[in-house]
Amino acid sequence: MLKTTPFWIDTVTSTCPISPLPAQADIAIVGGGYTGLSAARTLAKAGLKVVVLEQGRLGQGASSMNGGQVSTGLKEGAPSLIKQYGPIMGRELWEASVRAVHLVKDMIAEEQIACDFKLSGSLHLAYRPRHYDHLARKADWIVKHLNYHEQTLIPKEKLSEHIGSEAFYGGLLDHLGGSLHPAKYLQGMAQAAVTAGAMLCEQAQVLTVERPISQGDYQLETTQGLIRAHQVLVATNGYTGSLVPQIQRRVFPVGSYMITTAPISPRLQRELSPRDHVFYDSNRFLNYFRLTPDGRVTVGGRNSLDPHLDLHESATYLREAMLRIYPQTRELPITHSWGGRLGVTFDVMPHIGRVQGIYYALGYCGHGVTMATYLGQEVARLMSGQIRRSPFMEIAHQTYFFYRQKPWFLPFAAAFYRVLDQMS
Numbered sequence: 001m002l003k004t005t006p007f008w009i010d011t012v013t014s015t016c017p018i019s020p021l022p023a024q025a026d027i028a029i030v031g032g033g034y035t036g037l038s039a040a041r042t043l044a045k046a047g048l049k050v051v052v053l054e055q056g057r058l059g060q061g062a063s064s065m066n067g068g069q070v071s072t073g074l075k076e077g078a079p080s081l082i083k084q085y086g087p088i089m090g091r092e093l094w095e096a097s098v099r100a101v102h103l104v105k106d107m108i109a110e111e112q113i114a115c116d117f118k119l120s121g122s123l124h125l126a127y128r129p130r131h132y133d134h135l136a137r138k139a140d141w142i143v144k145h146l147n148y149h150e151q152t153l154i155p156k157e158k159l160s161e162h163i164g165s166e167a168f169y170g171g172l173l174d175h176l177g178g179s180l181h182p183a184k185y186l187q188g189m190a191q192a193a194v195t196a197g198a199m200l201c202e203q204a205q206v207l208t209v210e211r212p213i214s215q216g217d218y219q220l221e222t223t224q225g226l227i228r229a230h231q232v233l234v235a236t237n238g239y240t241g242s243l244v245p246q247i248q249r250r251v252f253p254v255g256s257y258m259i260t261t262a263p264i265s266p267r268l269q270r271e272l273s274p275r276d277h278v279f280y281d282s283n284r285f286l287n288y289f290r291l292t293p294d295g296r297v298t299v300g301g302r303n304s305l306d307p308h309l310d311l312h313e314s315a316t317y318l319r320e321a322m323l324r325i326y327p328q329t330r331e332l333p334i335t336h337s338w339g340g341r342l343g344v345t346f347d348v349m350p351h352i353g354r355v356q357g358i359y360y361a362l363g364y365c366g367h368g369v370t371m372a373t374y375l376g377q378e379v380a381r382l383m384s385g386q387i388r389r390s391p392f393m394e395i396a397h398q399t400y401f402f403y404r405q406k407p408w409f410l411p412f413a414a415a416f417y418r419v420l421d422q423m424s
């Protein structure tokens, strides 16, 4: 029978100590995903009393259910970062994405997180011949303007050395990409935050945040009671509700869905992914896929931006995508189908910001394994005075008058992307 829970959580047991709600903290963090836990670890290491308030289980948002793909770059391509923000800021933003991969690698080593992490390469696959020309131009541009040499262009005739699929026209391999087990990474990060001295509270939904004028502290009303804190960080990304309406208006949820097959033979694993890369294609409605550590095929993507798709329907769509890529998997049963929410901003950039003195870090647009870890650390350093500036706080974070609580425009954006994919 098809399970509609994330495959990853079947293979993880949480052993991390959970705290009762304290009455007071230096810093209260709303949201127990990569952003919140990375920030908690950094703040606790700086000697601050920090508490993470998670409305459900730690990692119950996107952080235990994602594709576990590690990659450099942001959703916005490097050339447009330079064009939009200028050569200095654009370069700083892009280089942060490279530093983010190193941060994940170093944190896993330092905290001894057993999460099947490997930098075995991330292959961006050309879905059409002209997409390959675009990848080739991009590779040249990145070497010339950013001096980044970790990429290899793979023409179609050499592609069989990297993937057992006839569906693509070449690719661009990033050697600084790879994979991890997202739920094991989440648990390891939670344990690292606790080891550093942070308190983690589950089933503690934050209902209101206020700052009475008489006291300097924020007062947070949660489903477990009240807590006071000198500072507050909102780390709720694609699950941001109306807690702070001005933050909600700066990010909207987009659905992303995944399936996993039953385990496949070692021979078929070698055929489908001879070098154990992770893969994603060049469409706007892209598919991302890889093998799991226990040798299953897992495929992600969407055919709509809706965060509420039926999980049997999304499984059907994703299985069709899988068969276009790997016809060899036709007989494989699908064991799991699940979906979660990306946090997307109008400029598709991650942001750190402050509203009424409350910090936030969000908007990774599908690059959160590395970037949420990175921005969690960066916002924590800002809050604790270890750094004075971040480019992610300096770039303007716009919203639009037409977006209040419901992202009603998603079906229109989806239709537009579908047309662009057909024309490209």
Ligand SMILES: Cc1cc2nc3c(=O)[nH]c(=O)nc-3n(C[C@H](O)[C@H](O)[C@H](O)COP(=O)(O)OP(=O)(O)OC[C@H]3O[C@@H](n4cnc5c(N)ncnc54)[C@H](O)[C@@H]3O)c2cc1C
Pocket (backbone or CB within 6 Å): 030, 031, 032, 033, 034, 035, 036, 053, 054, 055, 056, 057, 058, 059, 060, 061, 062, 063, 064, 065, 066, 067, 068, 069, 070, 071, 204, 205, 206, 207, 235, 236, 237, 238, 239, 240, 241, 243, 255, 256, 257, 258, 288, 300, 339, 340, 341, 342, 343, 362, 364, 365, 366, 367, 368, 369, 370, 371, 372
């Ligand atoms: C299906 C899928 C596949 C993906 N694949 C990849 C991938 O391969 N590579 C990659 O880099 N990125 C991927 N992503 C994106 C990545 O998972 C996210 O960017 C990242 O996990 C964001 O982490 P976060 O901590 O900011 O948010 P989340 O992990 O979403 O955590 C936010 C938390 O806030 C909590 N919360 C919300 N409101 C409240 C409240 N009022 N009180 C208390 N708690 C609250 C939620 O319960 C949630 O746990 C994928 C995402 C999805 C959904």
